[in-house]
Amino acid sequence: MKQEEDKIPVIFDTDANNELDDQHALAYLLFSGDSFRVEGITVNATYNGGDIEEQYAEAQRVLQLAGLEGTVPLLKGANADFAEIKEQIGLDSFDGAEAVDFIIQTAKQTTPEKLVLLAVGKLTNVALALEKDSTIAPHVRVVWLGSNYPEPGEYNQDNDTLAMNYILNSGVAFEMVTVRYGKPSGTDAVRVTQEEVNQHMPGKGPKVATPVTGRHGVAFDNFGDYSVNLFEHIQYHGNPPARALFDMAAVAIVKDPSWAQSKRIPAPILRDNKWVERPENKRTITIWENFDKEKIMDDFYQTMEHYQLAGNQSPL
Template identity: 55%
Template sequence: MVSKLVLVMFVPVFVCSCVSIQKDTSLAKMKVLIDTDANNELDDQHALAYAFLNDAVFDVIGVTVNNTRNGYGIQGQYDEAERIIKLFNKEGQVPLFMGADKSYAEIAPYISENGFDGQPAVDFIIAEALKMQDEKLVLAPVGKLTNIALAILKEPRIIDKVRVVWLGGNYPDPGEYNLDNDTTAVNPVVESGVDFEMVTVRYGAPSGTSAVAVVPDEIEQHMRGKGPVSDNTIIGRHGGEFNRFGDYSANLFAEAEMYGNPPSRALFDMVVLAVLKNESWGEKVEIPAPKLLGNSWVDVPGNPNKIIYWQNFNRDAIVHDLFELMQKTTPKQ
């Protein structure tokens, strides 16, 4: 989850006529576990929805939640994730676990005790990671890194079994909402040697996920009334009844403050799933792993431990893909 006033220049979606490349359906789906602070604003919900819409690409083995500011507590985060799971008829298929409320530094001393803060999510992450044999489990944290750091602390054997792709950080600049919500969790993950990738945010800059923004008119045109119809009717976090994600998306945008010129909101978290689906929609840069001091990055040029950061995202391709998936899954009248 990312929450910050941003100034982004809106670039319209251009729909092009392209050669369709068929995927080899014999290939195994990518196993993904999404760790989210789902109730902070509106990008986490779209990340979950995008993952569920791409059921030919992703095997979402579970969702874990963590608590960041403005999310109405850990229960609020859990409830919002559950709403999206229900809107896609995934209850009973995609397990949901409550994770860390407090920070890594506050929880770590109690990691060997039963009932520590975040244990259900942490134990689920560990159990799923240890099942992996010939592939790595993709952990997609789109909030603070607390649950991931705690899982590594409790069971270091998962380090070689997971790939962490985090929505967070303004690297090389300091700060960012997910990072600031638990700065103590960052170094334990980066320094563990786990495969670590940072999908940069960079508020207001065209090179970060903050540039993957949409205006309300696009949501009205491409989301409202679109997408699969659920067997469930949920009560939204702002009230109202919904039985398809497209209508809930429109409600979330209607209730949210818009930023920039023209007024828009970024779909930060969804970009993680988008570049996992198609790496050409972003640029990967490998660097020696930096160190976080306070909330600022310090480069360590000689560090043999490497990480990857992502930048320069193809806004039009990513947003159009969401809209196309919503249209394809809309029942015919």
């Protein structure tokens, strides 16, 4: 078992109520206490899933189902986007201040390893933290689930393109975990069917004393049963009909980088919704692609079965 100081320190930044991959990514992270030290969870609001209160409520449900509410900090971030908020960050209070200040404070804590800012929604909270205090840049590693690079479009990217471009032009370590809708090279390929979920997930995770009412109005005492419920209320795509667990794959490659391929490239920029290459740019970023679905899903299910909670380091 890893010592606490050897575990990967993470802040998970999420639009938790958007669809269902955020919840599974968060549970996977919280159940991987043998690998991760979860410093906190920050939420943001994207086009779907309601405002910051609803995003917060869904993240809170997953924390409660893990039995970790009050152990792992949960903080509200930005409703609006980077351009709307950045001029206000000198004020005592601004949209997203709670999450932004938490990111800065945590990044400044002495640690031998960089703090991973694992962002699986828009990049607003992360960009605001870097804008408010650029001295945190050497102390953090931003791993973002987003973009169809080198093609345009993608939900997280489109929710705050300026935040992404800001980070691309900054000096912070930045890794893009590609989505690539409909292509085998992105996290869109890490798909599961409803049948697979019904086979693997019922009853998984710790059983909590007080049932938690999910977003569809049914109460659960474990995350696995809530997972089944989430998959009962979602649209499926493809043949066979399946759903991608994009965000969960981003957690997986931080846990084990061998489960995908990475490459370094000069940082491009997005202009007029088109990627513009900058081959002379000395600033480089990492691109993640070609995810090993079988190994990722096998570890996810094994983690659900043999969980070790972040914040509770005793084997279960």
